[in-house]
Amino acid sequence: MNVILASASPRRRELLSAAGVNFEVVASPAEEIHDASVPLDELCEKNAELKALAVAEDYPDSAVIGADTLVWIEGEPLGKPRDLDEARMMLRKLSGRSHTVCTGVCVVFPGKTVKRFHELTTVRFRPLDEETITAYFEKTNPLDKAGAYGIQDSGEMIVEGIEGAFDNVMGLPVARLLEVLQNA
Numbered sequence: 001m002n003v004i005l006a007s008a009s010p011r012r013r014e015l016l017s018a019a020g021v022n023f024e025v026v027a028s029p030a031e032e033i034h035d036a037s038v039p040l041d042e043l044c045e046k047n048a049e050l051k052a053l054a055v056a057e058d059y060p061d062s063a064v065i066g067a068d069t070l071v072w073i074e075g076e077p078l079g080k081p082r083d084l085d086e087a088r089m090m091l092r093k094l095s096g097r098s099h100t101v102c103t104g105v106c107v108v109f110p111g112k113t114v115k116r117f118h119e120l121t122t123v124r125f126r127p128l129d130e131e132t133i134t135a136y137f138e139k140t141n142p143l144d145k146a147g148a149y150g151i152q153d154s155g156e157m158i159v160e161g162i163e164g165a166f167d168n169v170m171g172l173p174v175a176r177l178l179e180v181l182q183n184a
C-alpha cells in the first residue's frame, strides 16, 4: 500500500523514516482549528483528520497520514508562536510546571476508511529564568514548534522529565501508528 505523510514537519518525516516505513511527503493545505472550547484529544484528532482528508482527496488510492501536536496548559492550547515575544511568553508560562502534549493522528485509507487516535505525554519543565530562555532560543528556532520548544533540540536545558513517549512530544507516536498501518 502506498503511504503518504501529509505533513511539512521535518520531525515527523525523520520519525517515520526511522521506523522503516516507505512513504511520500505531501504537505497538507488544511487550516488547523485552535478552539479552546473543544476538548484537547478531540481537537488534536480533528486537526489531524482535516490535514489527512485534504491530501486524501488527491490521493484516493493511498493511506494518508495526518498529525497535529498541541501543548496544553491549564485548559489553554498552545500552538506555534507568532513571533519571539509570544515564544518567550509561552516558555514563561511553561516554566517550573508540568503540561500535557497531545499528538492526534489520523490515517485515511483507500475507500475513505478513517482511523484516528491520540497519545498524551506529560512534560515537566525546569524553572526557567530570562537568561536561560534567551540562551535556549539561540540553540533552537521556537517559531515552528507548538509551545515554542523542541524537546529534541537541547531539550535538557528546559525539560526536567517526561511521562510517556518522547516521539509523541516530537510530533508522531510511531509505535501506535505502525499498529494502525499494519492492521489495515
Ligand SMILES: Cc1cn([C@H]2C[C@H](O)[C@@H](COP(=O)(O)OP(=O)(O)OP(=O)(O)O)O2)c(=O)[nH]c1=O
Binding pocket: 006, 007, 008, 009, 010, 011, 012, 027, 028, 032, 051, 067, 068, 069, 070, 071, 080, 101, 144, 145, 146, 147, 149, 150, 151, 152, 169, 170, 171
Ligand atoms: C512540543 C514540540 C513540538 N514540536 C513540533 C512538532 C510539530 O512539527 C510542531 C507542531 O505543529 P503542527 O501544527 O502539529 O505540525 P506542523 O505545522 O509542523 O506540520 P504539519 O501540519 O504540516 O504536519 O511542533 C517539536 O518538534 N518538538 C516539541 O517538543
